Amino acid sequence: MTGDESMELKTLGVEPEDLDGFTIEDLADYLDADRTPPNPAIEESAGCRLALDALERLRGMTPDLRASDEAAELAADDTWVQGILAGIALDARAGRRIPLADEGLGGDLAITEGAVRGLIRAAETVVPGVLVGRCHLDGDVTEPGAPVLIRLEVGVTYGLPIPAMVERLRAEIGLRLRAHTDLVITGIDIAVHDVQLRESNADAATEGER
Amino acid sequence: MSGERFAGALDSADDRIVAGRAADGDTVAFAVLVRRYTPMMRAYARRILPGSAEVDDVVQDTFITAWGQLPELENPERVKSWLMRITSRKAVDRLRSSRPHADIDLLEPVAPPFATPPRRVEARAGVAALSAALQELPDAQRECWVLRELGEYGYEEIAEELDLPLSTVRGLLARARKYILVRMEQWR
Numbered sequence: 132m133t134g135d136e137s138m139e140l141k142t143l144g145v146e147p148e149d150l151d152g153f154t155i156e157d158l159a160d161y162l163d164a165d166r167t168p169p170n171p172a173i174e175e176s177a178g179c180r181l182a183l184d185a186l187e188r189l190r191g192m193t194p195d196l197r198a199s200d201e202a203a204e205l206a207a208d209d210t211w212v213q214g215i216l217a218g219i220a221l222d223a224r225a226g227r228r229i230p231l232a233d234e235g236l237g238g239d240l241a242i243t244e245g246a247v248r249g250l251i252r253a254a255e256t257v258v259p260g261v262l263v264g265r266c267h268l269d270g271d272v273t274e275p276g277a278p279v280l281i282r283l284e285v286g287v288t289y290g291l292p293i294p295a296m297v298e299r300l301r302a303e304i305g306l307r308l309r310a311h312t313d314l315v316i317t318g319i320d321i322a323v324h325d326v327q328l329r330e331s332n333a334d335a336a337t338e339g340e341r
Numbered sequence: 342m343s344g345e346r347f348a349g350a351l352d353s354a355d356d357r358i359v360a361g362r363a364a365d366g367d368t369v370a371f372a373v374l375v376r377r378y379t380p381m382m383r384a385y386a387r388r389i390l391p392g393s394a395e396v397d398d399v400v401q402d403t404f405i406t407a408w409g410q411l412p413e414l415e416n417p418e419r420v421k422s423w424l425m426r427i428t429s430r431k432a433v434d435r436l437r438s439s440r441p442h443a444d445i446d447l448l449e450p451v452a453p454p455f456a457t458p459p460r461r462v463e464a465r466a467g468v469a470a471l472s473a474a475l476q477e478l479p480d481a482q483r484e485c486w487v488l489r490e491l492g493e494y495g496y497e498e499i500a501e502e503l504d505l506p507l508s509t510v511r512g513l514l515a516r517a518r519k520y521i522l523v524r525m526e527q528w529r
Binding site: 286 | 355357358361365371376380381387388401405409412417468518523
């Protein structure tokens with residue numbers, strides 16, 4: 132069928148003479164387009180259909196290959212994780228410098244934006260089931276007295292009362308910011324982003340995760 | 342200060358929350374990303390750089406770059422594919438430095454004939470056969486195939502990453518696919 136005796140292909144051929152003039156590249160493109168619009172010249176060619184089946188089988192194997200490759204790798208142990216953490220620049224996240232009123236001490240006091248974000252994240256400790264994600268300080272925080280809007284995302288454990296938790300978190304963040312900064316907060320916007328499933332209640336939910 | 346007691350919850354939190362915290366400077370969250378994606382990144386780098394002792398360096402470099410760039414990642418829930426992208430870029434950089442001026446189009450397959458073929462093609466054996474076939478591919482073909490199928494790159498993106506004309510990439514991919522199809526067929 133191929134006319135090439137070095138290839139011991141009884142059925143599948145990958146050259147244009149096996150594929151009624153089409154190439155493997157044509158067929159891969161056709162599969163990439165989900166075989167739409169249908170091309171009768173391809174669909175009616177026995178050689179093309181064999182090659183399409185083989186290409187599809189191959190593509191179907193890719194996730195298994197990925198999973199088996201990943202399973203063959205070592206998990207990240209503590210030494211590995213610590214090695215990476217030792218190599219990252221921690222000061223990269225300091226952000227803007229936020230002045231603090233000096234209460235008669237005559238110093239030039241300030242707190243970094245990164246530290247303020249840390250304060251905001253730490254508020255989650257009083258609201259079990261909440262995890263704070265990305266957080267933004269909108270406004271000119273470097274200017275004393277300038278209005279600042281806090282925006283953050285949170286993840287909440289499945290099954291807990293979201294409005295009450297968000298209210299509690301908002302109050303706690305306000306409290307901490309007033310205690311530790313001089314920021315003039317105009318609002319604290321909290322977007323609940325992820326209703327995450329924890330092991331304890333994952334069984335009760337219809338969809339599992341990780 | 343919000344760290345240790347929440348590490349457990351963070352471990353099961355979704356990427357958007359974890360990457361968002363890491364972008365904001367939470368190293369505990371960043372460590373969760375490192376644990377979560379190290380095996381995936383090692384496996385991917387190893388497909389691009391088979392037999393190389395540099396896989397761990399690539400992954401480590403990737404995480405260090407990722408830490409620096411996380412604040413600019415617009416959509417933290419896409420952190421996984423973003424890490425994959427950085428991994429391939431770093432791995433390709435290593436390839437280039439170890440193989441400076443080879444004319445990629447002239448590198449023809451030098452596959453050892455019939456290297457340890459699996460006896461039967463079952464699901465697992467199919468994966469093993471694919472894995473073996475990939476290792477027999479010449480570098481340029483393998484890189485194109487890995488970026489396309491494992492890295493989910495578009496053709497233009499591969500061309501850009503490997504600094505090759507688009508037509509060359511298409512040709513290399515076609516040859517890689519033909520080779521793999523034929524090898525898998527021989528093993529069936």
